[in-house]
Amino acid sequence: MKKKMNIPTIVLLVLFIFACNNLVMAQFVLVDKYKYLDRYVTLWTSSIDVINMIPNVQSNETNQDSEPNLAVDPTNTSNIVGSAFTPNPTGSTSTAPIFISVDGGDTWSLNNIVPSGNGMTGDISIKFGTSGSELYAGILLGGSGLRMNILRSDDPWGTTAMELLIDRSNVDQPYVNAITSLGFRWKLPTTLKFEDIGLIKSYFLPIPFYFFDRDRVFVGNNDFNTGTQTATVDHSPNARTSPPPAGFTSSDIEDRTTNGQDRPSIRCSANSDGTVYALFARTTASSGNNRTCDVTVVRDDAFATGTDPFSDLKGSDGTDGVLVATGINMPFINAAGGLGQNRLGSHMSICVDPNNSDEVYISWTDRPGSSGTSLHVRRSDDRGVTWSSDILTITNGLNPAVAVNTSGIVGILYQQLDGNRWETHFQRSANDGATWDDKTLADTPDNNPPPAFQPYLGDYCDLMCVGRNFYGVFSASNIPDNNNFPLGVTYQRNADFTAKQLRNTSNTANVNVSIDPFFFKVEYKPGLIPCKNCIVKPFMEKNHIILECPEADFCQIRDQIPENCLVKFDCPGCERTALCPPYFHIYLEDFDPDAWVVELRTLKDEPVRYEINKTEKGLVLSFRPSKELYLEHKIGDYDLVFNATEKVKPNTKYKVTTRLEVSDYRFTQHQKYFLK
Amino acid sequence: MKTLFYLTLTAIVLCFQSCNGSKEIQSEVAVYAPISDFIFQGSVKVLHTSTIDAIDPEALGVVRVTNIIKKSNAFGDITGKDITIKFSDLRNLNEGDNYIFFSNPYFIGEEIAVVETGRMKPDESKYSISELKSEIAETTKKFNDDKLKERIQKSELIVFGTIVSVNVVKSENKLDSEHDPMWAEAEVQIDETLKGNSDKTVLLIFPSSEDIAWVNTPKFKKGDKGVYLLRKTQIIKRWFGRFVLTDKEDFITDKEGIDKIKSLSK
Numbered sequence: 001m002k003k004k005m006n007i008p009t010i011v012l013l014v015l016f017i018f019a020c021n022n023l024v025m026a027q028f029v030l031v032d033k034y035k036y037l038d039r040y041v042t043l044w045t046s047s048i049d050v051i052n053m054i055p056n057v058q059s060n061e062t063n064q065d066s067e068p069n070l071a072v073d074p075t076n077t078s079n080i081v082g083s084a085f086t087p088n089p090t091g092s093t094s095t096a097p098i099f100i101s102v103d104g105g106d107t108w109s110l111n112n113i114v115p116s117g118n119g120m121t122g123d124i125s126i127k128f129g130t131s132g133s134e135l136y137a138g139i140l141l142g143g144s145g146l147r148m149n150i151l152r153s154d155d156p157w158g159t160t161a162m163e164l165l166i167d168r169s170n171v172d173q174p175y176v177n178a179i180t181s182l183g184f185r186w187k188l189p190t191t192l193k194f195e196d197i198g199l200i201k202s203y204f205l206p207i208p209f210y211f212f213d214r215d216r217v218f219v220g221n222n223d224f225n226t227g228t229q230t231a232t233v234d235h236s237p238n239a240r241t242s243p244p245p246a247g248f249t250s251s252d253i254e255d256r257t258t259n260g261q262d263r264p265s266i267r268c269s270a271n272s273d274g275t276v277y278a279l280f281a282r283t284t285a286s287s288g289n290n291r292t293c294d295v296t297v298v299r300d301d302a303f304a305t306g307t308d309p310f311s312d313l314k315g316s317d318g319t320d321g322v323l324v325a326t327g328i329n330m331p332f333i334n335a336a337g338g339l340g341q342n343r344l345g346s347h348m349s350i351c352v353d354p355n356n357s358d359e360v361y362i363s364w365t366d367r368p369g370s371s372g373t374s375l376h377v378r379r380s381d382d383r384g385v386t387w388s389s390d391i392l393t394i395t396n397g398l399n400p401a402v403a404v405n406t407s408g409i410v411g412i413l414y415q416q417l418d419g420n421r422w423e424t425h426f427q428r429s430a431n432d433g434a435t436w437d438d439k440t441l442a443d444t445p446d447n448n449p450p451p452a453f454q455p456y457l458g459d460y461c462d463l464m465c466v467g468r469n470f471y472g473v474f475s476a477s478n479i480p481d482n483n484n485f486p487l488g489v490t491y492q493r494n495a496d497f498t499a500k501q502l503r504n505t506s507n508t509a510n511v512n513v514s515i516d517p518f519f520f521k522v523e524y525k526p527g528l529i530p531c532k533n534c535i536v537k538p539f540m541e542k543n544h545i546i547l548e549c550p551e552a553d554f555c556q557i558r559d560q561i562p563e564n565c566l567v568k569f570d571c572p573g574c575e576r577t578a579l580c581p582p583y584f585h586i587y588l589e590d591f592d593p594d595a596w597v598v599e600l601r602t603l604k605d606e607p608v609r610y611e612i613n614k615t616e617k618g619l620v621l622s623f624r625p626s627k628e629l630y631l632e633h634k635i636g637d638y639d640l641v642f643n644a645t646e647k648v649k650p651n652t653k654y655k656v657t658t659r660l661e662v663s664d665y666r667f668t669q670h671q672k673y674f675l676k
Numbered sequence: 677m678k679t680l681f682y683l684t685l686t687a688i689v690l691c692f693q694s695c696n697g698s699k700e701i702q703s704e705v706a707v708y709a710p711i712s713d714f715i716f717q718g719s720v721k722v723l724h725t726s727t728i729d730a731i732d733p734e735a736l737g738v739v740r741v742t743n744i745i746k747k748s749n750a751f752g753d754i755t756g757k758d759i760t761i762k763f764s765d766l767r768n769l770n771e772g773d774n775y776i777f778f779s780n781p782y783f784i785g786e787e788i789a790v791v792e793t794g795r796m797k798p799d800e801s802k803y804s805i806s807e808l809k810s811e812i813a814e815t816t817k818k819f820n821d822d823k824l825k826e827r828i829q830k831s832e833l834i835v836f837g838t839i840v841s842v843n844v845v846k847s848e849n850k851l852d853s854e855h856d857p858m859w860a861e862a863e864v865q866i867d868e869t870l871k872g873n874s875d876k877t878v879l880l881i882f883p884s885s886e887d888i889a890w891v892n893t894p895k896f897k898k899g900d901k902g903v904y905l906l907r908k909t910q911i912i913k914r915w916f917g918r919f920v921l922t923d924k925e926d927f928i929t930d931k932e933g934i935d936k937i938k939s940l941s942k
Contacts, residue, residue, distance in 0.1 A: 055784060055785040055786065057750070057784060060752075067888075089751075090748060091749045092713065100785075107785070110750075110783070111783050111784075112781075112782045112784075118892055120888070120891070143892075146855055155731045157731065158730060158732070173854075224851055261851050263852070283852075334852075334856065334858075334885075345852070345854050451886070452891070453887065453888050453890075453891040454854070454888070455888070492786075505751070578758075579721075579722065579725065579727065664725045664738075665724060666730075669733060
């Protein structure tokens, strides 16, 4: 006789469902491919690459590409988007460009998809959610003054202009932060896509609900429509697919009286457990250029979904927000001469530790004396209730950007005026700010070129983390002088580093110096793996690959793709296709995708853009090699990587049938036009 | 006499043919050229794919650029390069087809991708590439002239003169924003009134801010001489009824531009 569920069980189940409705499962938010190695790796090494973002075809350009911002796709760090005050190079006024990279920032292109009225934007900030590859932007619409647009795009590489979600005037400096959390829906959708089930499909329960990703988006802004308490956060609990306004509401986060307004910078940082911090500076007095301010931090513990957002952290006066520093001067000098050729306003940054929401770092710039600035970094480990004194202080520092990686290492990017030169620094600390590792990324002149407009370098730079890696952008003079870049630099645009001259697109004439955006990344790689045979090579025979793990624990099998062309299958070159390099489709059959996590990496273990499609017998990994890594008749310098899961038994042979197809098409079109 | 007759007849027939061919390209060029930054001749290599990493390449294709008709502002000579094109219409389009493509670049880097605005079949029996280039140049010139005429028509006052003084106006905005326009007032000593009525001088308002939000607006200083196209603002509340100049195309300093406005203003 079939046992019925008793009432207490039903009640528990219903309560469980209600509790889970906004449950965030932090372990599924960040995909860390080296999670496997956490138990084994004892040494991580890092390398720093600095790259000028101007494409080679734009070698003629002399724009002041200042105030950069950055978005790295956490689901595939080969996909990166940047922004700066860069005009549409075609002269069109209806859109402005973003910078895009599909190779982890090594090379860049422009894509004109930001709505505009004059071919540029005013302020712009960008971020991906931490899953799902949706890009969000907060801009001041070009040609429209203080008109904030919040935008999104599910394909920053396509032709479609970003979709407008919010349009509101009399608002300044929108600044985006986004995080993806796991949510539940009651009913199955009519079309259930694979990605809706995602990483946790093995936990699908036999009741009609399913897991889906929610993009929580927070846009700090200075809203002049709210009276004198201008610090505001526009936030959405689920911005990815809903039609505009995509769930956005606006919350005034200043609870105290001000002397007219809060300062322009309103910054947010969210943790996957629901904690969201916001940082701003409240004006308490104003005299000439001087602005007396209190640095304020507020907090929300539930993704700002409650009835009174950002009210979970109280100051000693019982009001929302802790005053971290009071009575400081943040001068407002809206012209060259604020600090060097750059203006002075407010320059602030905040970042919560992704693994521990109790820990949060902030940074700001103020003027303690009658000239210059002081940049401060402080830390809280009790959810913003109490704060350290300065763990780092930089004289004449500007444009701080803080970030914390999944190892708890805090990084700060900033620019420092030293005499008549701007030094761009990246510092890291692995011990909560007790000691720092300081790298100079750039050392460039302050007055060459002269400013075309303000801000000269920017009102901000940007720094973010995905996993252990840091990614950042800054703007600086683009004089091609190796002395200006102590760690080295790569230029795509034509440049003669011997003559220290920029060159035009046809390399027939010099080009004037200007301000360019520079991207940099700090990548951590495992240096020492103290487990025997953790990473092995497969056995190969014609049309087969044989996977065998010697260890019970971690196992990664790396199959060097060029070797496949000698043993497993024939590898055509470009002779059969119009595109060169063509698309390669590697079929893996008699293969359990649940036992092995397959990915494609370069031989240097860098991320690669590829797609995986499931088939009846296994899966197909499809990609198009870059021109740099392509090898005729050997596909390219890539590794096919098989990461074993708990389903894999050690010392057991898994024979996978493999075959290769080559065409001009991505996989969907390959099936439609090539195979028919 | 007979010879003269046949020569004349031949001339008429030839003229008719070239005039008809000219009419065909005129209509297509008139539609597409003014809205296209990059015009080129190309052959379709592959459909439903791309040279860039497009998520959905169904409406895309790869075209080899064989001849540049109108160069883009965004990049140099890409003759011989395979580029991606988002077609406006895939019907009746086949690999190997040769077209004149009108387009606008959107993806600009090591690879180039453009959005097609229109296309036409090259036909050397009806027009040459150099004739097409001339037609495009003429059309573009006419389009720009029409825009200028519209601008002139919308202007209430057009003067030729010199700035004699500039004063920053006190801001009524008590809030700090780096994007404050920092309005300033310029006095123009008028040498010649080209449209409308005016005294010997006229005052105009302009944003003197050096902020990015106002980067493309003219920044007047004493001594600036040229033609000023003036309209009373209906948008900027503070300056309702005043002449406000925020568009750099409303201030012309080059001789050719000044002469053109003078002739169009009559």
